[in-house]
Amino acid sequence: MRVLNFNGGPAALPVPVLEQVAAEMLDWQGTGMSIMENSHRAKEVVAMAEETQAALLELLGIEKGWKVLFCQGGASLQFAMIPMNFAPDGTVCDYIDTGLWSTKAYQEAQICGARPHLAASSKADDFTYIPREYSFSPKPSYVYLTSNNTVRGTRWPSFPDSAPAPLIADMSSEFLSRPVDLKNFVLVHAGAQKNVGPAGLTIVLIRPEWAETGKKGLPHMLDYRTYIEHDSMFNTPPVAAIYTAGLTLKWLRDDIGGLAKIQQLNQEKADCLYKAIDGSGGFYKGTARVDSRSPMNVTFRLKQTDLEKTFLDEAKKEGMVGLNGHRSVGGMRASIYNAVELSAVETLVGFMKHFQSKRG
Amino acid sequence: MRVLNFNGGPAALPVPVLEQVAAEMLDWQGTGMSIMENSHRAKEVVAMAEETQAALLELLGIEKGWKVLFCQGGASLQFAMIPMNFAPDGTVCDYIDTGLWSTKAYQEAQICGARPHLAASSKADDFTYIPREYSFSPKPSYVYLTSNNTVRGTRWPSFPDSAPAPLIADMSSEFLSRPVDLKNFVLVHAGAQKNVGPAGLTIVLIRPEWAETGKKGLPHMLDYRTYIEHDSMFNTPPVAAIYTAGLTLKWLRDDIGGLAKIQQLNQEKADCLYKAIDGSGGFYKGTARVDSRSPMNVTFRLKQTDLEKTFLDEAKKEGMVGLNGHRSVGGMRASIYNAVELSAVETLVGFMKHFQSKRG
Numbered sequence: 001m002r003v004l005n006f007n008g009g010p011a012a013l014p015v016p017v018l019e020q021v022a023a024e025m026l027d028w029q030g031t032g033m034s035i036m037e038n039s040h041r042a043k044e045v046v047a048m049a050e051e052t053q054a055a056l057l058e059l060l061g062i063e064k065g066w067k068v069l070f071c072q073g074g075a076s077l078q079f080a081m082i083p084m085n086f087a088p089d090g091t092v093c094d095y096i097d098t099g100l101w102s103t104k105a106y107q108e109a110q111i112c113g114a115r116p117h118l119a120a121s122s123k124a125d126d127f128t129y130i131p132r133e134y135s136f137s138p139k140p141s142y143v144y145l146t147s148n149n150t151v152r153g154t155r156w157p158s159f160p161d162s163a164p165a166p167l168i169a170d171m172s173s174e175f176l177s178r179p180v181d182l183k184n185f186v187l188v189h190a191g192a193q194k195n196v197g198p199a200g201l202t203i204v205l206i207r208p209e210w211a212e213t214g215k216k217g218l219p220h221m222l223d224y225r226t227y228i229e230h231d232s233m234f235n236t237p238p239v240a241a242i243y244t245a246g247l248t249l250k251w252l253r254d255d256i257g258g259l260a261k262i263q264q265l266n267q268e269k270a271d272c273l274y275k276a277i278d279g280s281g282g283f284y285k286g287t288a289r290v291d292s293r294s295p296m297n298v299t300f301r302l303k304q305t306d307l308e309k310t311f312l313d314e315a316k317k318e319g320m321v322g323l324n325g326h327r328s329v330g331g332m333r334a335s336i337y338n339a340v341e342l343s344a345v346e347t348l349v350g351f352m353k354h355f356q357s358k359r360g
Numbered sequence: 361m362r363v364l365n366f367n368g369g370p371a372a373l374p375v376p377v378l379e380q381v382a383a384e385m386l387d388w389q390g391t392g393m394s395i396m397e398n399s400h401r402a403k404e405v406v407a408m409a410e411e412t413q414a415a416l417l418e419l420l421g422i423e424k425g426w427k428v429l430f431c432q433g434g435a436s437l438q439f440a441m442i443p444m445n446f447a448p449d450g451t452v453c454d455y456i457d458t459g460l461w462s463t464k465a466y467q468e469a470q471i472c473g474a475r476p477h478l479a480a481s482s483k484a485d486d487f488t489y490i491p492r493e494y495s496f497s498p499k500p501s502y503v504y505l506t507s508n509n510t511v512r513g514t515r516w517p518s519f520p521d522s523a524p525a526p527l528i529a530d531m532s533s534e535f536l537s538r539p540v541d542l543k544n545f546v547l548v549h550a551g552a553q554k555n556v557g558p559a560g561l562t563i564v565l566i567r568p569e570w571a572e573t574g575k576k577g578l579p580h581m582l583d584y585r586t587y588i589e590h591d592s593m594f595n596t597p598p599v600a601a602i603y604t605a606g607l608t609l610k611w612l613r614d615d616i617g618g619l620a621k622i623q624q625l626n627q628e629k630a631d632c633l634y635k636a637i638d639g640s641g642g643f644y645k646g647t648a649r650v651d652s653r654s655p656m657n658v659t660f661r662l663k664q665t666d667l668e669k670t671f672l673d674e675a676k677k678e679g680m681v682g683l684n685g686h687r688s689v690g691g692m693r694a695s696i697y698n699a700v701e702l703s704a705v706e707t708l709v710g711f712m713k714h715f716q717s718k719r720g
Contacts, residue, residue, distance in 0.1 A: 003392030007399050010599060018385050018394050025382035026375070032363030032679070034378050036558035036604065039367045039682060072432035072560060073581050076595040080579035111579055193596055198396035200432060200560040200598025219440035219471050221433050222582075235436040236553055238560025238598065239370060244396065319392070322399060 004344040007322030008150055008297065009173065010193040012339040016255065017247040028243075036240045040233055049232070049239075052246035056203070059253055062182055067211075069204040069224065070232040070242055071189075075101060075170050078189040078202065079108035081222050082168060085214035087114035087141045094140040094165065097121035098130055098156075099149035100328060101170060106144075119143065127152040129289040140165045142186070148174035150194075151326040153299030153333065154292040159184060166210065174296050175203070176252060177338055178263035186210035187224075194296075195338045197245035200238050252338065262338055269336045269345040270295035276349040283356045287331065301331040304359070308332065311355060318351055320344075364704040367682030368510050368657065369533065370553040372699040376615065377607040388603075396600045400593055409592065409599075412606035416563070419613055422542055427571075429564040429584065430592040430602055431549075435461060435530050438549040438562065439468035441582050442528060445574035447474035447501045454500040454525065457481035458490055458516075459509040460688060461530060466504075479503065487512040489649035500525045502546065508534030510554075511686040513659030513693060514652040519544060526570065534656050535563070536612060537698055538623035546570035547584075554656075555698045557605035560598050612698065622698055629696045629705045630655035636709040643716045647691065661691040664719075668692065671715060678711055680704075 005012040021035075028035040031044055038045050053068040060066075071077070082105075087093035092115045095106040103123075109116040117140065120131035127149065136143065143163040148155040150173040159167060159181070166186040175190035182188065186207045193199035204224070211224040220226045226234045256262050274293060277284040277300050287299040302308050308331065315323050325331035336345055365372040381395075388395040391404055398405050413428035420426075431437070442465075447453035452475045455466040463483075469476040477500065480491035487509065496503065503523040508515040510533040519527060519541070526546035535550035542548065547566045553559035564584070571584040580586045586594045616622050634653060637644040637660050647659040662668050668691060675683050685691035696705055 001392055002386060005393050005397055007393075007397065010397055010399060010596065012397055013394060015386070018396075022382045022385035025378050025385075026362060032361055032681070033365050033367075034373060036378075036553075037365055037367065037370055037372055039370060040559065041687070072434075072598075073437075074432075074595045077433075077579075077581040080581060084579075108579055111577060191596065193396075198598070198600045199400065199596040200601055217471060219437075219444075219468055221437040221440060235434045236370065236551065236559045238432075238558070238601070240558045240600075241560055241598070321392070327401070 001319070004320045004347060005322055006320060006334045006336065006340065006344075006348070008326065008333060008335045009191070010199050011322075011335055011337050013197070013244075014248060014251045014255075014339045017244065017251055020247055021244055035243045038239065040236050040239050045239060046233075048246060049237070049242055052242055052249060055246065055249040055253060059176060059249060059259055060182070060205075061179070062205070065207055066182075066205050067208050067228050069206060069227040070237045071202040071204050071227060072200065072238060074191050074199075074202055075172055075189060076104070076108075078170065078204070079105040080112055081224070082142075082144065082187065083109040083112040083114035083116070084218060084222055085211075085224055087112075087116070088215040089113060090115050091141045092117055092137050092139065094119040094137050094143045094163075096131060096134065096143070096145045097123060098146055098154060099127040099152045100326070101149065101151070102144070102146040105146070105170065127154065128287060129292040130154050130156050134160065134163070136164045138164065142166050142168045144168045145170075147171045148294050148296055150297050150335070151329055153286075153288040153294045153297045155294035155296065157291070174294070176259060176262070177266050177296055179259040192241060192245050196248050198241045201241035201245055203245070256338075265342065266295045266336070266338065269340065269342050270298065272342070272345050272349055273298045273334060273336065276352055280352070280356055284352065296335060296337060298334045298336060299325060299331060307359065314355060315348075315351060320348055320351065361679070364680045364707060365682055366680060366694045366696065366700065366704075366708070368686065368693060368695045369551070370559050371682070371695055371697050373557065373604075374608060374611045374615075374699045377604065377611055380607055381604055395603045398599065400596050400599050405599060406593075408606060409597070409602055412602055412609060415606065415609040415613060419536060419609060419619055420542070420565075421539070422565070425567055426542075426565050427568050427588050429566060429587040430597045431562040431564050431587060432560065432598060434551050434559075434562055435532055435549060436464070436468075438530065438564070439465040440472055441584070442502075442504065442547065443469040443472040443474035443476070444578060444582055445571075445584055447472075447476070448575040449473060450475050451501045452477055452497050452499065454479040454497050454503045454523075456491060456494065456503070456505045457483055458506055458514060459487040459512045460686070461509065461511070462504070462506040465506070465530065487514065488647060489652040490514050490516050494520065494523070496524045498524065502526050502528045504528045506530045508532070508654050508656055510657050510695070511689055513646075513648045513654045513657045515654035515656065517651070533695075534654070536619060536622070537626050537656055539619040552601060552605050556608050558601045561601035561605055563605070616698075625702065626655045626696070626698065629700065629702050630658065632702065632705050632709055633658045633694060633696065636712055640712070640716055644712065656695060656697060658694045658696060659685060659691060667719065674715060675708075675711060680708055680711065
């Protein structure tokens with residue numbers, strides 16, 4: 001029996017996608033082989049990869065001037081590749097620190113020999129909000145931010161429009177959850193395992209002319225140009241993960257109706273859950289500042305923190321999993337990504353009310 | 361309908377493995393979620409990853425002194441990570457060049473600032489054989505080789521036992537196809553997409569004390585110690601690929617009976633095919649020198665090279681796919697990895713005889 005999956009990532013995928021992957025496991029699209037057994041050079045696979053790239057650009061409304069790359073290694077490898085390519089040899093680059101993952105990105109830039117500058121940070125307030133004032137460097141190479149903070153449950157409502165350099169963002173945990181204006185961006189990366197597909201695929205959107213400004217002479221797999229020039233097939237890409245992602249993109253485009261529609265559905269789910277938290281008379285308490293709340297990761301605590309384990313255990317018994325907060329902060333987190341349905345959130349809210357009524 | 365899959369990689373996987381992956385797609389091991397939707401921190405997933413590592417070490421008979429790492433980025437990223445870690449800042453390291461992939465490894469070492477030295481090469485003879493004489497450097501950091509050359513169809517019968525440094529090997533296309541004596545090795549890497557599982561997972565075997573000799577201060581994802589210290593879960597690993605690989609390892613251990621047994625089966629398949637080539641009176645011609653022939657990738661040409669396209673087309677009509685040689689060399693290649701059954705090879709041999717009889 002399927003559970004209600006509130007995992008932070010890897011996370012819930014649309015059931016029709018899983019059903020199609022299963023149905024084709026021994027014979028993918030009439031090739032007589034699993035997608036895992038097909039050559040990445042086969043014309044069917046190349047066509048599938050190209051369709052996946054096109055679907056992504058179409059969803060985002062950026063058909064021109066961008067390239068979709070299929071990378072590996074997760075955000076953590078991007079944390080290194082970005083400064084290696086775009087802030088080598090002591091180049092200054094700006095970071096906005098909104099939690100665990102942007103802190104790691106900043107630290108990795110230091111390791112890579114860049115000179116990262118903290119343009120803003122909400123660390124002093126436990127990363128409960130997205131800063132809106134920045135002390136940028138005069139001429140940074142880029143400005144880096146994490147658009148949704150999975151751990152802290154915050155999201156950028158909108159992005160800086162007067163930064164002194166192009167923006168680069170880790171959008172992993174909100175990727176494709178809303179329309180975004182990418183006009184000030186040159187690179188966006190997103191681990192697939194939140195809103196798109198299985199772990200092991202990192203989607204990178206990049207402007208090719210920006211890639212050209214990168215440091216020359218890097219190892220091939222660490223140079224964005226390699227992926228651009230070979231259309232992400234310099235070596236064998238994670239074919240099955242790309243295929244699964246492609247199915248999810250088509251589901252999002254054709255079944256859901258695109259990013260404006262999914263944003264509306266996501267907001268409905270988030271409103272439902274935040275309303276339950278805010279209306280609990282303090283029994284539940286959201287951890288993020290209201291103006292910075294994420295519609296993807298809803299983080300909250302119980303006033304009686306000693307009841308939190310019981311809450312999680314009872315929720316699990318009721319078929320709701322993944323509600324524990326990130327191991328670095330504890331508490332609760334309901335990740336309500338694209339594939340989590342409103343009915344799942346309503347069930348959770350019902351459980352929360354019941355749990356409170358027994359103890360409130 | 362399933363085809364007979366002679367792909368060079370991604371390649372054939374065991375049908376029982378695919379069937380199990382499909383059957384569990386909506387509910388993996390009673391978790392109520394796909395393996396793709398399970399958190400990598402869930403106890404079931406952590407246990408699965410540990411079992412996979414244990415099964416691998418058991419199969420190889422190296423339960424002690426080795427660690428199994430789940431990496432990403434394929435052999436191409438290993439080509440960079442190895443010199444970055446073990447031959448930094450102009451350190452001399454030796455390479456034995458037996459074809460496309462070892463050439464790439466050598467070149468990547470140059471890019472990474474190592475001083476790679478070619479201890480031997482069969483390039484002058486079109487990489488048709490494995491060199492048995494070497495001019496090693498006096499004190500290289502390591503000696504690198506590609507144990508099976510997918511493109512040229514050659515394989516090391518045994519490994520150097522008097523090299524002046526520890527051995528490192530890319531064993532991708534023969535990994536787990538035979539028992540190997542790893543006493544002189546410190547690191548072995550293998551892309552999963554040949555004998556183990558889907559693309560997107562790179563298995564690295566490493567001796568932890570060797571890893572400790574690596575350069576300090578590398579980006580986390582490029583430092584083998586990161587994978588060792590975090591048991592390959594520093595960030596989200598390719599969970600579904602690891603699971604599929606684990607199923608293949610169990611199939612190899614329990615259904616097949618281990619490496620000695622699979623070696624016997626593989627040799628039987630290879631003998632069958634090479635015998636057909638050698639017995640064709642010159643109609644078919646193996647491209648690798650007999651003493652260096654690979655039992656995994658059987659490369660051959662037609663005497664009448666203008667018939668090769670017809671051969672491939674007709675084979676495809678008969679349900680045999682992936683018989684084209686690597687795009688860099690042309691001709692034919694039958695990759696007969698662990699999951700390719702003897703009956704498939706026999707069907708191919710029957711087809712070859714029939715094809716010849718019509719034109720010979």
